[in-house]
Amino acid sequence: MPLRFNTCPYCNQRIVFRIEEKDVNTSQYPAPIYIHHTSESCGKTSTFYVDSLLRVSYKELEKKPGAIKTLETIK
Numbered sequence: 001m002p003l004r005f006n007t008c009p010y011c012n013q014r015i016v017f018r019i020e021e022k023d024v025n026t027s028q029y030p031a032p033i034y035i036h037h038t039s040e041s042c043g044k045t046s047t048f049y050v051d052s053l054l055r056v057s058y059k060e061l062e063k064k065p066g067a068i069k070t071l072e073t074i075k
């Protein structure tokens, strides 16, 4: 289960989450996934797009259509 280190597009804090291939729709890449930043000071959900190796390509503030799962960040 790959760990991913990135930053939240809302608050720019460092975030960590685990992602697996079953978490995304593998029929399209980059594949969207919702990331819920489980910080009391943030709590926002944004959309991250990952490539076929589940590496983050880019991210959007809003919840864009197409994601099949919401991942919680790890504290």
Ligand SMILES: [Zn+2]
Residues within 6 Å of the ligand: 008, 009, 010, 011, 012, 013, 037, 039, 042, 043, 044
């Ligand atoms: Zn945040």
